[in-house]
Amino acid sequence: MSNFKFSILKYCKVWLRLGKMRFQEYYIQSRLHSLFLISGKLVRFSFFFIFIIALLTKTQTLAGFSLYQTLLFFMTFNLIDITSQFFFRSAYAIGWMINKGEVDFILTQPINSLFRIISDNIDFLDLATLAPVIMVLGLVITRLQTPITSTNFILYILLCFNALLIAFSIHVAIIALSILTQEISSEIWIYRDLMTMTRFPIDIYSRSIQLVLTFLVPIAVMVSFPAKVLLEVLSWQWIILAFLIGAISFGVSIRFWHFALRKYSSIST
Amino acid sequence: MKKYLAVVRITFANVLVYRWEYLIAQFRAILLLITLYFLWTQVFKTRINLFNFDRGQIITYVFLATILRQFVIISATDQIAAELQSWGKFFSYLLRPIGYFRYWFTVDLVYKFSSLISISLIIFILTKILNITLIKPSDFLYVLLFVAAILIAILIYFYFNILVSTAGFWTSQVWGLQFLVVLILEFSAGAYFPLNVLPTNLQFFIKLTPFPYLLYYPISIFLGKLSYLESIQAILIAALWLLVIFLLTKFVWGKGLKAYEAWGG
Numbered sequence: 116m117s118n119f120k121f122s123i124l125k126y127c128k129v130w131l132r133l134g135k136m137r138f139q140e141y142y143i144q145s146r147l148h149s150l151f152l153i154s155g156k157l158v159r160f161s162f163f164f165i166f167i168i169a170l171l172t173k174t175q176t177l178a179g180f181s182l183y184q185t186l187l188f189f190m191t192f193n194l195i196d197i198t199s200q201f202f203f204r205s206a207y208a209i210g211w212m213i214n215k216g217e218v219d220f221i222l223t224q225p226i227n228s229l230f231r232i233i234s235d236n237i238d239f240l241d242l243a244t245l246a247p248v249i250m251v252l253g254l255v256i257t258r259l260q261t262p263i264t265s266t267n268f269i270l271y272i273l274l275c276f277n278a279l280l281i282a283f284s285i286h287v288a289i290i291a292l293s294i295l296t297q298e299i300s301s302e303i304w305i306y307r308d309l310m311t312m313t314r315f316p317i318d319i320y321s322r323s324i325q326l327v328l329t330f331l332v333p334i335a336v337m338v339s340f341p342a343k344v345l346l347e348v349l350s351w352q353w354i355i356l357a358f359l360i361g362a363i364s365f366g367v368s369i370r371f372w373h374f375a376l377r378k379y380s381s382i383s384t
Numbered sequence: 385m386k387k388y389l390a391v392v393r394i395t396f397a398n399v400l401v402y403r404w405e406y407l408i409a410q411f412r413a414i415l416l417l418i419t420l421y422f423l424w425t426q427v428f429k430t431r432i433n434l435f436n437f438d439r440g441q442i443i444t445y446v447f448l449a450t451i452l453r454q455f456v457i458i459s460a461t462d463q464i465a466a467e468l469q470s471w472g473k474f475f476s477y478l479l480r481p482i483g484y485f486r487y488w489f490t491v492d493l494v495y496k497f498s499s500l501i502s503i504s505l506i507i508f509i510l511t512k513i514l515n516i517t518l519i520k521p522s523d524f525l526y527v528l529l530f531v532a533a534i535l536i537a538i539l540i541y542f543y544f545n546i547l548v549s550t551a552g553f554w555t556s557q558v559w560g561l562q563f564l565v566v567l568i569l570e571f572s573a574g575a576y577f578p579l580n581v582l583p584t585n586l587q588f589f590i591k592l593t594p595f596p597y598l599l600y601y602p603i604s605i606f607l608g609k610l611s612y613l614e615s616i617q618a619i620l621i622a623a624l625w626l627l628v629i630f631l632l633t634k635f636v637w638g639k640g641l642k643a644y645e646a647w648g649g
Contacts, residue, residue, distance in 0.1 A: 145557050145560075147555065147557045147560065147561075148557035148559065148560035148561075149560065150560070151557075151560030151561045151563060151564045152560045152563060152564070154564050155560070155563045155564035155567045158564065158567050158568055158571075159567050159571075162567075162571040162576075165582065165583070165586065166576070166577060166581060166582070169581050169582055169583060170427065170581060173434060173435070174427055174430075174431070174434070177423075177426060177427065178426050301404065301405055301408040304408060304412060305408060305411065305412065305415075308412045308415040308416065309415060311415075311416070311419065312415065312418070312419045314419070315419070315423055319422045319423055319425075319426040320418075320422045321422065324418070324422070
């Protein structure tokens, strides 16, 4: 038990140390750069927010959802998207890490390699955008016409954690694929664009696209399911399936990571 | 001319080397298009007209915006900022018997046309699968006005992008600025939705900038949303913006060259 505690403490320390290093890099050495990046993210968020309000003010509903319900989908998308970027941004740099020999260096360190790779680039810049997103999300939830029960709220939080588990699995799969193919990975950008499809309720898409986004790349499970559970329009069978998809994604991605690691050979100079 | 043909050959070879990245870029554009197509289809299920657009017009708008986004708002000139900061790479161009801006414009044209061909092909297949009929201009004069508006839009974007990149003469932290500018530019150009959707005050403010002349006005001309007179007026204002941005870019570029220090190997 004490070994386990020590291990957790060690990993927390490493994570914080890596975070501090990136914080110095982003905020202290490149203040102007950080300011522009944060502004850009807030601009993108604001434009889509204004667009949804302008559209729904005219149409009243979108696929049966009211303005605040549609905003709940949009805000949940932002919450999951920004949080997963905060924790798993290293997946974007995996090609660079392989080519520059960073992966070789990490493999020699006395720490879990996957943890070390995925924590290499903790982006505190995302926290600057996460704070306003959480505030607006809270505001949207208070304006919903649907009464929010404590059970629904707890399920919403649990499904958000489940979404992060799926996001983790997708990022691990992309890292493993890059390790396997030893190429600069562009798959992460496809995931990012697929993710943006859930800015709006999944119900706007055709049945076949909904199926793909639920079972093949479970983006809908990550964003639409938590929002729907809060709106009381998700049955318990779908809730169980969501957690099942989360667990399966996690198991498969970890197995894939171990498989990729066994096949890894250094290509760095 | 031969020199620039060589640039065309090299750039095209580069496109082919990174063909997987290239295909992914096209696929990403399609994902956005799919989102917008289903969003507007859903919106127009229960109404005939919204924001002064009918279903056919709005669907044509999003398809055309996707094609033009891959043609007008695509440029390699954002690399200039990085080259200004990277080990004397920019200095090597000054020694070559080639015009710097002409070199980048030639590179841009290769990217633009290869992108235009592939995105048009993908969209043609998509329209067949989804059984969509896109609206065509009502007469040939609108086609000519549309082409003129697009040519000016390409030049505006080319010089504007160089203008942003000139920040690289003074700071190494240009990437964040480029990210912010591209986001503002894409929204203000109408790349995601027609500007008519936005509140009147915001529309007014955005229309005071050169950005709507990149996509929104050319598409409005194509769809016949503007009369001949309004179309010509929009093209003239765009030409004026081009002149302003061109002169500003030349001025800032000149200042930058004086400040440039060719450090590195």
